[in-house]
Amino acid sequence: MGEYNQAMTFYTHALHEKENYYSYNHVDIAKDLNHLGIICKRQGEYEHSMKYFSKALEIFEKYLPSEHHDIATTLMNIADVHDEQGKKKEALHYLMQALNIQRKAFPNGHLEMALCLNNIAAIYATTGELEKSLEHSQLSLDLKRIYLRSDHHDIAIGLANHGNILKQQDKNDEAFEYYMKALPIYEKNFPDGHPDSANLMYNIGSIYHAKGEYENALNYYEKARTIQARHFPSGHPNLALTLSCVAQVYQSKSELSIATECYKECINILE
Structure with a gap:
């Protein structure tokens, strides 16, 4: 929180300096308004965030060409606020506007x-x-592969995201292929683990679990738990979720005493 307050102070000061130097509607002022909006969004101050983004957009649209990438970026920022507020329809509207501009600009x-x-x-x-x-x-993944090296962590994120969608479609075998392509990239970039790699391990474990490959499922669930324990506080719900899956595997193996202990530990985590 202290870093956000420092950033807020810095950009507010910069904004006031530029307001004294330029007319209020200068594009440099709009850029600072965007920075302030991002800070407010990260602090959950969505009303203030939207105010800054909307003013920035107004300035950009007045003084920049209609296909300028700064307009697209600001539209994406507005979409982020709507998305975090659960307003998916509004978020999609602004993202589509941004995409149309980007296709012309790039x-x-x-x-x-x-x-x-x-x-x-x-x-x-x-x-x-x-x-x-x-x-x-x-x-999205195709573009990342053009502009990023093959082992860049954003490639892994794209692969994992694609796998998640396939998993939602119950296409577990296809999802598994994408997860396993993402896995070595995560391991290379984050040798000590990362919350995203924990999610990946969890999803791989869940596919093994669904296929009845219980030892493989346990292996990946335990890897996920190890990473989660490193990055999350002891009462984090993700720890309980993964442990409950471990319990379900033991239950499927008819090892009921171990399953019961895991379920009890889940309750302790959430209390």
């Missing part, structure tokens, strides 16, 4: 476009429109 693609496509895919996944989600996820 006819050969761009990493910002990959991010926009990924966010669109995430919203479609949330609303259950999985074919649209898969389409936009693939487009």
Whole structure:
């Protein structure tokens, strides 16, 4: 929180300095308004965040060409606020506007476009429109592969996200292929683990569990638990969720005493 307050102070001061130097509607002022909006969003101050983003958008649209990437970026920021507030329809509306601008501004693609496509895919996944989600996820992943090295962690994120959508469609074998492509990239970039790699381990474990390959399932669930214990506080619900899956595996193996102990530990975590 202290870092956010320092950043807020810095950009507020910069904004006041520029207001004294430029007319209020200068594009440099809009850039500082965007920074302030991002800080407010990360602190959960959505009303203030939207105010800053909306003013930035107004300035950009007045003084920049309609296909300028700063307009697209601001539209994506507004979409993020709506998304975090659960307003998926509104978020998608702004993301589609941003994507249309990016396609004109970057006819050969761009990493910002990959991010926009990924966010669109995430919203479609949330609303259950999985074919649209898969389409936009693939487009995002294709762009990342053009502009990033093959072992970049954003490639792993894209692979894992694509796998998640396939898993939602009950295409576990296809999802598994994407997860296993993502796994060595995560392990290379985060040798001590990362919350995202814990999610990946969990999902791999769940596919093994569904296939009845219990030892493999336990192996990956335990890997997920180890990483989660390193990165989450002791009462975090993800710890309980993974442990409950461990309990279910032991229950499936008819090792009921171990399953019972795991379930008891789950309750202790959540209390």
